[in-house]
Amino acid sequence: MNTAIDFKYLDEIGHNHALFEQTVARAQQLFLDGWIATIGLSGKDSGAASICLVEALRRAKTIKDDVGPLHVVTTNTTLENIVLHDYIMSLHNDVVEYGERNNLPIFSHELRPSLASQPIVEYIGRGKLLRTPETTARARDCAVSWKVEPMKAFLNGLTKQYQTDKILSISGSRDDESAARKSNLSKRNESSCTPVQTALGWSLALIKDWSLNDVWQLFSIVDDGDIESYSDNFHYMKKHYSAGNAGVCDLFAGNLAQNKSCGSRFGCFLCALNKEDLSLENQMDTDPKTYGFMRPLNDLRTYMINTLFDYNNRSTLGRKLSKDGYIKVGLNQYSLPYRMKLLQMVLTIQQEAYETSGNHTIDLIDYKELLAIQFAWSREGLSINLEWHSRFGMMW
Template identity: 25%
Template structure:
């Protein structure tokens, strides 16, 4: 039966059969497989499905399968707990060809270390979207490169990239995060992974969001399909009515979205379980505050030799040292408030900024570290600036905010 847009609805069974066909046609060219897993719904459906299909004999067992979990250290709490539980389930299978690996960015490129230590402003969707690539995609690339170096041959990487119904209608595959329930950065792997070291396959690319949730809610938890504990994942997306909520999950207080849809949903649907996370709602306003000019430096308004302005001559740049210290204390305060409530209500604590990361942030301060091409001697962005011309003359202006 066709729907309003003329697209035939298919069942999970039909979706699964198409997935098997695509794997049979393509995956067997490679003996070593990797699953790039974010812990979100699409990549979790991919991961649990692939393991089920192998164990049930519907696709050939590879020589090795490595489930690489991208731990950003910023994921929504139930999502992070759910991923940890599933990692334990995979290890409990005790299969010689199946292993797990937690993939994390190096210390200096973790979200808070990069921002509060080095002074790089919070990411935004316009000119400075550094987070997805840095804390999710690049670490995965490095891990797959290391896998290639160890094995000595090209590996096959499975991703959770999936076409939504709108993408099917207009023939477009969205490669970045969207507001329609997509995993943050889910398509970036397809675009950025080095095809010299890995081939890439998206085995559920044809699945609809309803198929994904049918698999995660109905099939995957059954013993015959693996007995996967998807309860925390389902809560992270809003509970039993995930199809209606259609929440996009991402980092706690994600700076790239207008609303904390997933955080709001879990606190509303499960107040006794997750209401104590309320202080995390303070993160997004804090990121907005960080972008204000009063906390940042600015480049001098110089011109080129021909008298024309340099590119972006009055560029507003990094956080001042004072701002970094102020906002670090604010983050620590938010985390402490959550964890005091967690203790009071016997709930899991959060760990978005640990002692090791804090120590590295302080190291940046002590060593006067700044982003590339910045020295820390530049004026505040709120100070009046001087336009310097090639003849040495100067025009004093007030910086317009």
């Protein structure tokens, strides 16, 4: 990829702006080269990448009218940190409005796992055990089932829609995030400059070489009005990450003191590959008014972890017939009574949240999920009758 960068100009506008300008120039060339771009928007790193990408599209369109489009994508596993997810979706609204004002082809998408693969349907419907290091052979099981597969389906849809394989997935992944992330980027040969083929198709890690400080500096530059951005609400990014970091965010706005860097990690609250969801717990303790309504979700996580190896909660129902005609019986699914208890707990959490969650809602189970659970239970011999509706239907 041949990207012309005026380094003299970059020196004049300063280091912070120079990194931004270099990144925008690379992304601008991608659009001019005919790539259709997607970006998964989920947090601080992808937020920083999105600012660069939207500005690149704006500049590319002044040179060539038919560039793009850009698809902004967020996957809702239904188990996301609710406040952060709602904030990310507000950025979707901002980027679409910005695109309309500036005649830019920008589209917003909220993806979900298929109904059968939704976590609540898996856990409560089919009795799949809570994903922990002891119950899953692959460390990325949660991400694969609930995020990667929906994204694959979405990208396949774009390929059919545009009749081209020149679809580029742009991420906010950075080497500086962790040794594991750096290793994975290296294994996939991902670059910040050149698209490469991965399991998801063509991919590019636009801010791969950025530091955590670079990310927060960009938000500060946007907040100060030094550069144009599609949203003026990025100060909320720091608020949410600071709360997830126990109220401390030393690393921002050029402050190089790294006493307690603002690098919180947010995950699905019912993916227990880590025993504790420290970012969520920090948020609730730091600002109960904003985040406290999510405490019952963390309590549900704790309950499921604590009861995971109570084998009275397991089913001995055989599910697979071997080639020799035998049915293998094991204790590797939740029992129906335990699943009923989980359903009652989740519906109670949802009902009570309407009174305490302010502008946010807890929507783990809707009617379609309830029907999927009902179908799964009926396959195991549970008679669905008036008792079912009286026990569960009245909780809506």
